Amino acid sequence: MELNPAVDIKDLAFHFATRSVFYGLNLQLGPGLTWLRGRNGRGKTTLLKLLGGALAPSRGHIRLDGLDSATDALAYRRLSFYCGGEAPALDWLTAREWLELHLALYLDADRAVLDRHLDAFHVADIGAQPVTGLSLGQYKKLQLAFALALPARLLLVDEPFNGLDVDAVGVLEEVLARRTRAGTSCTVLTSHLDLRIAPTVTLDLDTQPGVL
Numbered sequence: 402m403e404l405n406p407a408v409d410i411k412d413l414a415f416h417f418a419t420r421s422v423f424y425g426l427n428l429q430l431g432p433g434l435t436w437l438r439g440r441n442g443r444g445k446t447t448l449l450k451l452l453g454g455a456l457a458p459s460r461g462h463i464r465l466d467g468l469d470s471a472t473d474a475l476a477y478r479r480l481s482f483y484c485g486g487e488a489p490a491l492d493w494l495t496a497r498e499w500l501e502l503h504l505a506l507y508l509d510a511d512r513a514v515l516d517r518h519l520d521a522f523h524v525a526d527i528g529a530q531p532v533t534g535l536s537l538g539q540y541k542k543l544q545l546a547f548a549l550a551l552p553a554r555l556l557l558v559d560e561p562f563n564g565l566d567v568d569a570v571g572v573l574e575e576v577l578a579r580r581t582r583a584g585t586s587c588t589v590l591t592s593h594l595d596l597r598i599a600p601t602v603t604l605d606l607d608t609q610p611g612v613l
């Protein structure tokens with residue numbers, strides 16, 4: 402039997418060139434849904450990116466199932482996925498090419514589940530459009546459809562409900578609630594609005610020691 406995913410953050414420091422965000426942060430995250438809260442600029446996105454391996458700690462460690470995000474970077478990143486909703490870096494791709502590129506990088510993504518999510522989000526027909534031509538909500542749906550088709554042990558989703566239409570919010574809530582009930586993966590999401598699905602844990606960066 403697989404171990405439940407556990408994220409262990411030990412003595413984490415992180416500094417941008419002009420701003421220190423964390424110093425001496427210690428946290429453990431278990432399976433289910435963690436709602437990451439905090440005022441603007443507290444470091445929610447930065448923490449998600451650190452947890453996704455997109456940023457490296459200045460000091461300390463982040464471990465997922467015992468794998469270190471810095472020293473076991475490739476293995477760690479195979480188990481985690483950061484879904485940020487930012488404009489895609491690869492702006493010459495069509496939506497279908499964007500998906501194919503990601504499918505080639507994450508070989509264990511479930512194509513049938515991906516197609517189901519694309520249908521449910523009503524974006525199955527946008528494949529020929531350049532990713533730069535997608536609306537904020539369409540790009541977010543594309544990214545979420547892919548992220549939710551991964552067997553990721555740690556899924557990081559930044560403000561997933563921003564920019565989604567009412568139907569899509571319902572679809573996403575249902576999928577997240579199912580993942581939470583299954584309890585086999587760890588989902589961390591940020592949202593400034595109250596959630597309509599019950600989180601397993603609420604983590605407030607405004608009161609968390611180690612957040613500068």
Ligand SMILES: Nc1ncnc2c1ncn2[C@@H]1O[C@H](COP(=O)(O)OP(=O)(O)OP(=O)(O)O)[C@@H](O)[C@H]1O
Pocket residue numbers: 417418419420422439440441442443444445446447448
């Ligand atoms: N590339 C960067 N260089 C310098 N400072 C940065 C950079 N990115 C973010 N910051 C700063 O780090 C701090 C944390 O930013 P972050 O985006 O993680 O906050 P947040 O809690 O997600 O905010 P919001 O709720 O507004 O999305 C902020 O003070 C921000 O200005």
